[in-house]
Amino acid sequence: MKKKTLYKWMGTIVVLTAALFAGIYYFHLQDNAIKVAAPLKGSGSTPTLSYFIQGDMSSPLDKPMDVAKIGQFLYVTDTNHKQVQVFDSTGTPLFKFGKQGTGQGEFQFPYGIDGDKDGNVYVADLYNNRISIFTPKGQFIRYFTDASKKANFLKTPAGLRIFNNNLFVTDIQLGKVIKYDLNGNKLLELSAASSKDDTLNAPNAVAVDSGQNIYVSDTGNQRIVTYDKKGKFVRIINGSINGTGASKFVNPRGIGIKSDGTLLMVDNMTHYVYGFDKTGKQVLQFGGLGSDKDQFYLPNVLYVDDKGEVFITDTVNQRVALYY
Numbered sequence: 001m002k003k004k005t006l007y008k009w010m011g012t013i014v015v016l017t018a019a020l021f022a023g024i025y026y027f028h029l030q031d032n033a034i035k036v037a038a039p040l041k042g043s044g045s046t047p048t049l050s051y052f053i054q055g056d057m058s059s060p061l062d063k064p065m066d067v068a069k070i071g072q073f074l075y076v077t078d079t080n081h082k083q084v085q086v087f088d089s090t091g092t093p094l095f096k097f098g099k100q101g102t103g104q105g106e107f108q109f110p111y112g113i114d115g116d117k118d119g120n121v122y123v124a125d126l127y128n129n130r131i132s133i134f135t136p137k138g139q140f141i142r143y144f145t146d147a148s149k150k151a152n153f154l155k156t157p158a159g160l161r162i163f164n165n166n167l168f169v170t171d172i173q174l175g176k177v178i179k180y181d182l183n184g185n186k187l188l189e190l191s192a193a194s195s196k197d198d199t200l201n202a203p204n205a206v207a208v209d210s211g212q213n214i215y216v217s218d219t220g221n222q223r224i225v226t227y228d229k230k231g232k233f234v235r236i237i238n239g240s241i242n243g244t245g246a247s248k249f250v251n252p253r254g255i256g257i258k259s260d261g262t263l264l265m266v267d268n269m270t271h272y273v274y275g276f277d278k279t280g281k282q283v284l285q286f287g288g289l290g291s292d293k294d295q296f297y298l299p300n301v302l303y304v305d306d307k308g309e310v311f312i313t314d315t316v317n318q319r320v321a322l323y324y
Helices: 003-024
Strands: 049-053 064-070 073-078 083-087 093-097 110-115 121-125 130-134 140-143 157-163 166-171 176-181 186-190 203-208 214-218 223-227 233-237 252-257 263-267 272-276 282-287 299-304 310-314 319-323
Touching (some): 064 299, 064 310, 083 110, 121 157, 157 203, 166 203, 176 203, 176 214, 214 252, 223 252, 263 299
Parallel strands (some): 110 157, 252 299
Antiparallel strands (some): 073 083, 121 130, 130 140, 176 186, 214 223, 252 263, 272 282, 299 310, 310 319
16 A cells, blocks of 8 residues: 555544544543633633533433534534534533434434524434434424435535535545535535645644635644635644644644634644634634643533634533533
8 A cells, every 4th residue: 555545544534533433432421511701802812711611410422422512503414422412602501412323313423513504403414424413493494405306416425614605515535625505506616735746634623714715624644724715825823833843733623713813723632722813824722631620621622602602512421511
């Protein structure tokens, strides 16, 4: 096997293994919630923790993978329970939907989640190879299909974001990020970075800023790749100067963009969150392994809502951290 091919497969195995087995680690959380009101700080300063969301006592979150603010509710893919849990703006549990299976409204590995302008909920199921659409209350509507009207047109859909009525989804196995309109028409496909030979390897998350620039966590290559709105390569971010040196990341995952253009990114296996300005220069870092305030254990996704609130899924700690 050629060395490049071997490296690509190794990168994919790392990503899928982390996704599969992160949940086997567990330690008990002594604190149910921390609530500290504070304003979101400016670029270059660390956001302040407001509180944790963990679910109710009878059904705490178990490996929360993704989170999205849709309408007035907060939706979390509760992956080990094969369901979605829904909370109000204070973190109070409201309801849940989904169960294990391969039928309509059922999940095997619910991962990416987001919503459209009508409040409909889109859930990417990594193992059922499809995206399901639900009403805001969790009633199954239909599968998201491509132009051929097939639901299983993706291999391993993972990260999912909806921006300006367009759906962006990463496919880990195919090594692609694809943009569709909400009718399933393909608008753009990204599979490489600086050149056609510089291919993406197990891309995990995608984000879009107000200028429609696209950011992809190219997990198997330990980097973030940025593109303009037409899909033209812009830069690589990996923690080194100009992205040209060795990467400081180990399994980069969730990404989100603040209103000032700051890119926030979760680094899964170092348990840190990094921040970068519009030029790719690092401006902040916080986190580290643990269960205390401002610590994480295999964090997975980072989501920034329209109010500038930052949500981070903390998989092994079985919680979602909300920052202002």
